[in-house]
Amino acid sequence: MGRVTRQEFVGRVAELERVVAQAGYQKNGRGLLLLLAPSAGVSELLRQAYDVLFQGRTEVVPIYFAFTRHETTAVSAAIEFLNSFLQQYIAYRRNEPALCHASLTLTDIVALAPSSDLQWIDQLVQLYSSIRFSNDNKELVRFCLSAPQRVPEHLGRCFVMLDGSELAEDLNGSVTLGPEVLRIFGRSGRAFVLAGLRRQILDAAHNAMSNFERLDLLRLEQLTSEQANLLIEHVAQRQQVPTSREARELLVQQFGGSPFFISNFLQAAREKSVALMTYLDCERLYAYEVLGGHLHHHFQSLLEEMAPQLETRLMLIRLLWEGVVNEETSASVEAWRKRLQLENVEFEYVLHKLHIHEFANWNGTSIDPTAGSQPWKDFLKVSYRLAVLNEPRALVVADAITDALKRAPHTIARHYKRLGQISLREVAVQFNCQRVPRILFDYESFAQKYKGEGENEIAAGLDTDIELMKLPQIVHVASSLAFNSDLRQICDEQKCVVAHGFEDGVYSDAQEVVWLIARVDSKLEVEADLAELWFDRFDSLARVHGFRRYQVWLISNEGFTGEASKLLATRNAFCSSDHQLELLIDQIGVMPVRQTAAVEAPDEFVMVLPMGEDNELLAASTVEHIARRLSFQPAAINQIKTAIVEACINAVEHSFSPDRKIYQRFRVENDKLVVIISSRGIVPTNLVSGNASTSNTESDDAAEERRGWGLKLIRTLMDEVEFERVDEGTSLRMTKYLRNGVLSGANN
Amino acid sequence: MDISSGSQVRSHCVGTTAVVYASDYLNKLTGEKIERECRRQLDSGCRALVIDFADTQLVNSIGISILLGIIDIAERSQAQVVFADVNNQTVELFTMLGLTRHVSLAKDEQEALLTISGFDPTSIVH
Numbered sequence: 024m025g026r027v028t029r030q031e032f033v034g035r036v037a038e039l040e041r042v043v044a045q046a047g048y049q050k051n052g053r054g055l056l057l058l059l060a061p062s063a064g065v066s067e068l069l070r071q072a073y074d075v076l077f078q079g080r081t082e083v084v085p086i087y088f089a090f091t092r093h094e095t096t097a098v099s100a101a102i103e104f105l106n107s108f109l110q111q112y113i114a115y116r117r118n119e120p121a122l123c124h125a126s127l128t129l130t131d132i133v134a135l136a137p138s139s140d141l142q143w144i145d146q147l148v149q150l151y152s153s154i155r156f157s158n159d160n161k162e163l164v165r166f167c168l169s170a171p172q173r174v175p176e177h178l179g180r181c182f183v184m185l186d187g188s189e190l191a192e193d194l195n196g197s198v199t200l201g202p203e204v205l206r207i208f209g210r211s212g213r214a215f216v217l218a219g220l221r222r223q224i225l226d227a228a229h230n231a232m233s234n235f236e237r238l239d240l241l242r243l244e245q246l247t248s249e250q251a252n253l254l255i256e257h258v259a260q261r262q263q264v265p266t267s268r269e270a271r272e273l274l275v276q277q278f279g280g281s282p283f284f285i286s287n288f289l290q291a292a293r294e295k296s297v298a299l300m301t302y303l304d305c306e307r308l309y310a311y312e313v314l315g316g317h318l319h320h321h322f323q324s325l326l327e328e329m330a331p332q333l334e335t336r337l338m339l340i341r342l343l344w345e346g347v348v349n350e351e352t353s354a355s356v357e358a359w360r361k362r363l364q365l366e367n368v369e370f371e372y373v374l375h376k377l378h379i380h381e382f383a384n385w386n387g388t389s390i391d392p393t394a395g396s397q398p399w400k401d402f403l404k405v406s407y408r409l410a411v412l413n414e415p416r417a418l419v420v421a422d423a424i425t426d427a428l429k430r431a432p433h434t435i436a437r438h439y440k441r442l443g444q445i446s447l448r449e450v451a452v453q454f455n456c457q458r459v460p461r462i463l464f465d466y467e468s469f470a471q472k473y474k475g476e477g478e479n480e481i482a483a484g485l486d487t488d489i490e491l492m493k494l495p496q497i498v499h500v501a502s503s504l505a506f507n508s509d510l511r512q513i514c515d516e517q518k519c520v521v522a523h524g525f526e527d528g529v530y531s532d533a534q535e536v537v538w539l540i541a542r543v544d545s546k547l548e549v550e551a552d553l554a555e556l557w558f559d560r561f562d563s564l565a566r567v568h569g570f571r572r573y574q575v576w577l578i579s580n581e582g583f584t585g586e587a588s589k590l591l592a593t594r595n596a597f598c599s600s601d602h603q604l605e606l607l608i609d610q611i612g613v614m615p616v617r618q619t620a621a622v623e624a625p626d627e628f629v630m631v632l633p634m635g636e637d638n639e640l641l642a643a644s645t646v647e648h649i650a651r652r653l654s655f656q657p658a659a660i661n662q663i664k665t666a667i668v669e670a671c672i673n674a675v676e677h678s679f680s681p682d683r684k685i686y687q688r689f690r691v692e693n694d695k696l697v698v699i700i701s702s703r704g705i706v707p708t709n710l711v712s713g714n715a716s717t718s719n720t721e722s723d724d725a726a727e728e729r730r731g732w733g734l735k736l737i738r739t740l741m742d743e744v745e746f747e748r749v750d751e752g753t754s755l756r757m758t759k760y761l762r763n764g765v766l767s768g769a770n771n
Numbered sequence: 772m773d774i775s776s777g778s779q780v781r782s783h784c785v786g787t788t789a790v791v792y793a794s795d796y797l798n799k800l801t802g803e804k805i806e807r808e809c810r811r812q813l814d815s816g817c818r819a820l821v822i823d824f825a826d827t828q829l830v831n832s833i834g835i836s837i838l839l840g841i842i843d844i845a846e847r848s849q850a851q852v853v854f855a856d857v858n859n860q861t862v863e864l865f866t867m868l869g870l871t872r873h874v875s876l877a878k879d880e881q882e883a884l885l886t887i888s889g890f891d892p893t894s895i896v897h
Contacts, residue, residue, distance in 0.1 A: 475780075475800075475807030640796060643829065661829075661860040668831045732832035732868055739867055 024073040024087055024123060031257050034250035034282065035068045041241055042072040045214050046083045046182040052212040054205075055239045056228060058221035061381045062396065063243045064282035065218045069184045072216075076182060077115060084115045084179040086171060089186035092324070097203070098160050101167035105151065106132075108170050109144065112181070116140060140178060147173055168207045180213060188219030188227060189379060205231035209238070218243075223379040245280035248438070258286055262293035270299040272681075276434045277309070277427075279396055287317035302431045310423035313401045314409075314416075322402040329376040337410055338363055339373065343383070344407040346392030347400050352508065353389040401427070437515060439681050445601075447540050447578075450608060451522040454497040454538075459610045460488040464576065464597035467588035485606065494611070495524035495536050503539070507564050518542040521564075537570040543579040546676065549598075554587035558596055578604050630687045632671075634702075639671035642687055646698060649689050653696055653761055662740040663759050667698060669733040670755050674702035694761050695742075701754040780808040787818040788887050790855075790880060797830040802837030809841050813848045820845055821883040825856040835868055842873045851875075855883035 025032065032039070045055045059065050069087055076085035088107050090100055109132045114122035116137050127135070129148050136144045147170060154163050171181035185208075188201060205228055208215040217224065221242065228238065246254060252275050259266045278284035288308070292299055297308050312318040330336040342362060346354050360370050374390065377383040382399055384391040395403075405423055408414045462469050462485075473481045503510050503519040510519055522538040525531070539561040543549050557577055565573040575596035577583070582600035583591065591598045599607070630645060632638040643664040650660045667687075674685045681703055688699040738744050743758040780801075781792040789812035794801045809820055820841070838854075845852045855877045857865065865871050877883035 475803040475805075637796065637798065637800075639831075640829070658860055664829060665831070665860070665864065668829065672831060672833065732836065736832055736864065736867065 024070040024077070024120075026067060026070060027257075027261070029071065029074070031261065032067065032071050033253045033257055034246045035071075035243075038068055038241065038243060039071055039075070042068065042184070042216055043075050045216055045239070046076055046085070047214075053214055053237055053239055054209055054233075055214070055216045055241060056224050057216060057218035058224055058240060058242045059218060060242075060244050061220060062281040062283040063245055064286070065243055066186050067282075068243075069186050069216065069218060072184060077120060080118070082179050084112055084174070084181045086111050086181050086183045087186070088183065090188065092328075097164050101164040102155075105167040105170050108181070108183075109147075112171075112174070113137075113140075116179070143173060143175055143178075164203060165207060168204060169211065172211050172213065182214055182216075183208065184216040184218070186218050188217050189223040201227045202231035205233050209233050220379050220381075222381065226379075246282060247280060248275050251275040251278075251280040251282075251285060254282055255285055255289065258289045259292075259299070262289050264289055264292040265298040265300060267300040270301065270305050272438070273302055273305055273431055273435060274299070276438045277305075277397060277431070281396070283321075284318065284396075284398055287321070288312060291316045302428060306427035306431060307424050309401075309427055310420060313398065313423060314405050314420060318398055319402060322399060323406075325376070325380060325382075329373050335363055335365060335373075340403060340406050341411050343377075343392045344403045344411075346383075346390070347395075347403060350393055350508065352391045352393055354392060356385075356388055356390060359390060445604060445608065446517055447520045447542060448500045448502070448517065450604070450611075451497050451500045451520055451538060451540060453611050454494040454522070454524060455611075456496050456528050457494050457611045458491040459494060459607060460485045461490045461492040462488060463603045463607045463610070464492070464599055465588070465592070466582040466598045466600055466603065467585055467592075469600070469603055470582060481606065485610070493527065495526045495538065496528040497522045497524040497538070499523040503541070503564065506568055510560070510564075513560075514541065514544075518544075532571075535572065537565065537573045538576060539565065539570075539573055540576045541578070543577050545579050545581065548582050548584045549577070549579045549587050550584055551586040551590045554583055554591055554598065558591060558594055630689070632685045632687065634671075634675045634683045634685055638685070639668045642667050642671055642685070642700075645687075646689060646696075649691060650696055650759075653691060655696070655759070655761055659759065659761075663696065663698070663757075666737045666740040666757055666759075667700065669737050670698075670700040670757065673733050673737075673755070674700060674753075695758050696761070697756065697758050699754055699756045701752060703752040780804045782808050782812065784812070784817065785884055787816065788821060788884060789813075789817040789819070790821045790823055790884075792823045792825070793827045795826050795828050797824075797827055797834035797838075799831075799833045799837065802834040806837055806841050806844070810844060813845065813850055817850065818848075819851045819853070819887045821853050821855050821877075821880060821887065823855045823880050823883075824858070824861060825879070827858070827861060830861050830864060832868070835864065835870060839870060839873070842870075851887060853877050853883040853886050855880045 042055065042057075045053070057065055057068075066089060069089075073085045073087040076083055086108050088104050106127075106129070109129070110125070110127055111123050113132055113135050114120055117135065122135070129151070133141070133144055133148055151166065154166050157163070171183055174181055185204060188204065204217065208217065209231065219227070228235070245251075252271055255266065255271045255274055258264075259271075274285060274288065278288065289299075291297075291312050292308055295308065295311075297304060299305050299308070308316075326336055326339070330339050342354075342359055345351070356374070359374075363370060363373065365373065374383075374385045377390075377392075378385040382392070382395045384394045401423065405419050408419045408422075409416060462472065473484060476484070500520050500522045502516040503514075503521050504516050506521055513519075519541040520539075522540060524536055524538065526534045526536055541557055541561070543553060543557055545553065554577060558575055561573070561575045564570075575591075575594070577591065577596065577598045578601065579598075580601045582588075582603075583598045588598055630642065632641055646663055646667050647660055650663055655663070671685050684702070686701040688701075690697040690699070737755075737757060741757040742760050743756075745756045747754040747756060780794070783790055789809070791805055791808050791812070793805055797805075805822065809822075812820065822838070822841075842852050852873075853875045854865070856879045857876055862871070862876065865874075865876075875883075875886055877886050
């Protein structure tokens with residue numbers, strides 16, 4: 024049944040085990056509802072589960088059935104189910120998997136039935152024939168869906184897995200199939216699996232008045248970056264689509280780890296014979312996909328289903344896209360109703376569909392159309408421009424490609440920033456009344472006591488510190504952007520969180536406290552004005568939302584100036600450096616997840632060094648040996664070494680590198696030494712354009728200039744310096760000439 | 772080349788002048804150690820600082836920026852700072868980045884102490 028081999032099935036291993044295990048609950052007769060995030064993909068999971076159970080050859084007979092858009096009525100879907108069930112049952116009993124896909128009539132099925140099954144199958148078929156023409160559709164639907172229960176106990180127990188339950192909702196006729204399915208299987212006493220969109224399936228279960236005590240729930244989210252990467256590798260290999268690491272990383276992020284989008288995209292690449300090696304390859308294909316490929320077809324079908332009338336559909340596209348552009352998170356339902364000019368039932372149907380597909384959030388009185396995935400928004404945009412504004416197609420295509428290309432580095436940058444930094448959410452959620460040294464929340468005291476000390480000394484100092492504070496018990500953490508979307512302009516979702524909790528774990532008004540935590544971007548100690556700005560932002564947020572007691576905690580890479588620390592202290596706010604945060608994590612036992620990526624074996628002579636631990640010295644030492652071979656003078660060698668050290672430091676400071684590696688290439692030519700230092704990750708545009716200052720605009724200019732010295736030194740010490748920006752990182756190429764034994768460089 | 776960050780900063784006092792020894796590689800970590808030691812010496816009443824770079828083979832820009840911070844701290848304490856025994860390549864870097872405008876350079880520790888004593892003749896205890 025599976026469309027890929029078990030080895031090629033990646034990303035849902037635990038879920039597969041869980042679904043298969045559900046078959047073991049036969050005697051309990053429990054149902055498993057698979058709650059899907061939109062486009063999370065479930066069909067292959069169920070097909071794989073089918074194969075595992077089929078190959079297991081136990082008393083469990085697997086049955087897989089997917090509702091499709093081809094069926095238009097509940098009756099036709101139910102009859103199709105009956106056919107599939109009998110066919111798969113016979114295939115299992117005869118141990119002939121090919122029969123699952125054969126084109127068989129009921130007469131064929133009876134003919135193929137093993138003698139031990141002949142009697143009950145024959146009876147079933149006769150009964151079906153009589154009900155089929157009785158004009159009682161409800162009876163017919165129930166008969167078909169309950170057919171697996173007619174298998175005599177001693178011959179096996181059917182384990183039915185139903186896919187696409189949301190489609191069962193839309194079938195015409197006198198029977199509402201969705202709730203009927205849940206009623207029949209819920210009361211069958213047999214284990215079953217029902218997969219559908221998470222917002223739809225729970226509603227359906229409530230509508231069917233299901234006994235939730237007999238139901239298990241399994242949520243299927245999008246794949247993690249690692250799983251999605253693996254999926255792309257496997258599918259690309261299967262589809263014979265060449266891909267590069269950079270392209271794969273981009274696709275993972277752009278499609279949010281959705282197996283559905285990823286698989287369709289790679290299929291499109293195969294159909295068009297496109298290699299996905301660069302961002303340009305990816306975005307060009309993506310634009311075509313959004314404008315007319317599989318992705319377009321997927322979204323267009325859903326839209327047509329929601330709004331079959333062209334006029335309504337165009338107005339819906341207009342409302343949705345305008346909502347996205349204007350970031351209208353709370354549009355009036357009444358306003359939409361007027362503009363769509365639909366009857367109540369039709370209007371609610373449209374909103375319901377938008378809601379269950381998560382293209383919008385609908386809470387009854389307002390609609391948030393900004394909720395959809397990026398591909399959906401891109402589809403909306405091109406549809407709006409083509410169908411509503413009637414813009415020239417060539418212009419829309421060109422813009423779709425250029426917009427996607429411009430967005431790609433930012434998409435990857437956000438991803439790398441998330442990878443490179445400890446998640447504040449992850450840390451806050453671990454707060455559970457632990458006692459930790461107070462000094463970890465007071466940068467100035469910490470710096471006075473520990474700056475310049477070794478890790479062992481600091482650890483020993485913290486161990487014997489008697490001034491402790493008790494963390495609250497945090498019960499809920501959300502991004503600050505969920506409380507104030509204006510903060511989106513200032514910081515990433517991950518860098519600013521609101522954590523609700525209770526002191527001492529006592530659940531009372533008096534003990535309730537909200538921690539407002541932000542990571543402030545600064546390469547140097549944060550100055551007082553920036554610290555104050557952040558405090559005021561949080562103070563305002565707390566007032567707006569009526570937080571009675573709140574605790575501000577600011578974190579910055581290098582800590583805070585004395586003035587900033589004092590200012591925050593007068594306002595009872597905490598401030599810490601990254602170092603303090605890491606020590607706190609050690610204290611409370613959070614394991615921050617820092618992913619790493621594999622390093623490809625290069626063809627060239629390349630030295631790969633991990634970032635940190637003074638490893639730049641290894642690079643300096645290597646280049647010293649190489650430069651000696653070229654007979655550079657000691658002073659020039661020292662200049663090259665210093666330049667390399669600075670290049671390595673730049674790579675570490677600027678790149679948010681996901682693999683934490685510095686790639687170095689040394690090329691010896693007749694009269695020169697070329698050194699190329701590369702890192703994966705991002706680089707601020709001002710660095711590439713040659714400006715020596717760093718990316719942070721919030722810090723003081725003089726201090727920034729000081730930390731921009733590295734680039735200045737490199738430019739001065741080497742003869743040629745050139746940045747090359749590649750799709751997912753930067754490469755710094757430095758050349759030093761040997762001029763008849765005369766030292767080159769600015770001072771020679 | 773044998774370079775390591777070392778664990779502690781060596782220092783000693785000559786009267787009210789503290790002599791602090793930089794290690795073979797001046798980077799963020801070793802720079803902060805020097806800064807810490809200088810602060811400690813100034814807090815203990817030293818009126819001048821000599822930073823001895825005799826062992827220093829390589830410096831980076833972060834280390835240099837920390838040195839500038841030390842000069843600021845010393846200025847606030849009205850203490851003089853002299854860098855001693857800085858090799859030519861490092862002097863080049865200090866000059867490029869403007870450090871030499873704010874600090875005196877001495878051939879070695881002895882000359883540095885003499886420079887300081889010129890600044891404050893009572894400070895050297897014989």
